[in-house]
Amino acid sequence: EAGVVQSPRYKIIEKKQPVAFWCNPISGHNTLYWYRQNLGQGPELLIRYENEEAVDDSQLPKDRFSAERLKGVDSTLKIQPAELGDSAVYLCASSSRGQPSGGYTFGSGTRLTVV
Amino acid sequence: GDSVTQMEGPVTLSEEAFLTINCTYTATGYPSLFWYVQYPGEGLQLLLKATKADDKGSNKGFEATYRKETTSFHLEKGSVQVSDSAVYFCALGGAQKLVFGQGTRLTINP
Numbered sequence: 001e002a003g004v005v006q007s008p009r010y011k012i013i014e015k016k017q018p019v020a021f022w023c024n025p026i027s028g029h030n031t032l033y034w035y036r037q038n039l040g041q042g043p044e045l046l047i048r049y050e051n052e053e054a055v056d057d058s059q060l061p062k063d064r065f066s067a068e069r070l071k072g073v074d075s076t077l078k079i080q081p082a083e084l085g086d087s088a089v090y091l092c093a094s095s096s097r098g099q100p101s102g103g104y105t106f107g108s109g110t111r112l113t114v115v
Numbered sequence: 116g117d118s119v120t121q122m123e124g125p126v127t128l129s130e131e132a133f134l135t136i137n138c139t140y141t142a143t144g145y146p147s148l149f150w151y152v153q154y155p156g157e158g159l160q161l162l163l164k165a166t167k168a169d170d171k172g173s174n175k176g177f178e179a180t181y182r183k184e185t186t187s188f189h190l191e192k193g194s195v196q197v198s199d200s201a202v203y204f205c206a207l208g209g210a211q212k213l214v215f216g217q218g219t220r221l222t223i224n225p
Contacts, residue, residue, distance in 0.1 A: 004158075031210065040217065040218070041217050042119070042204050042206070042215025042216050042217050042218055043159070043204075043213075044215070045212050045213070048211065048212065056211065056212065091158065091159065095210060103149060103161050103164050104213070106151075106158045106159040108158040109158055
């Protein structure tokens with residue numbers, strides 16, 4: 001079984017430029033999460049999807065961040081415009097209804113560097 | 116809100132040493148508790164979990180027991196190997212959200 005696939009692995013952009021990250025969850029997993037991991041810190045939740053609906057986006061900075069999950073499968077996270085403080089690793093994770101106690105499967109992440 | 120506090124690193128041990136990484140938490144209700152591991156250049160992997168008080172999670176020689184009375188979930192291993200070198204994260208929560216500690220970097224020397 002393929003794991004959670006993220007691309008790109010690395011991205012370097014200048015500040016004020018847009019950037020997008022893509023995630024393909026495990027087949028059949030209805031719940032998809034985007035987390036941000038700052039250097040030396042643990043991941044923090046940005047947004048959670050149940051199928052195609054964003055059910056928790058309370059931690060997503062909506063002035064510059066947006067996300068979508070078309071057809072309840074793949075998801076894209078976008079930042080426009082990027083700021084220096086957005087440099088971090090962006091992690092995607094997925095889980096199924098059979099995992100109510102948690103324990104997600106994470107992707108390898110996209111490391112964003114804003115210069 | 117919910118929070119997790121982990122033992123500060125980095126931690127450096129010799130091969131075959133005994134490992135303990137402390138984790139305490141603050142939470143409303145009774146969340147599940149987790150240890151995740153992040154090997155160099157890789158994503159987070161679930162190492163073990165416990166879903167209720169007094170449960171013991173175990174995997175790959177690692178163990179942790181959900182202690183409600185001390186709000187702790189300390190990670191232990193009796194004899195570490197060089198391949199255990201990684202960053203370890205304690206987390207709490209469930210299907211809606213995970214709250215992570217800051218991580219503890221572990222280095223095992225031969």
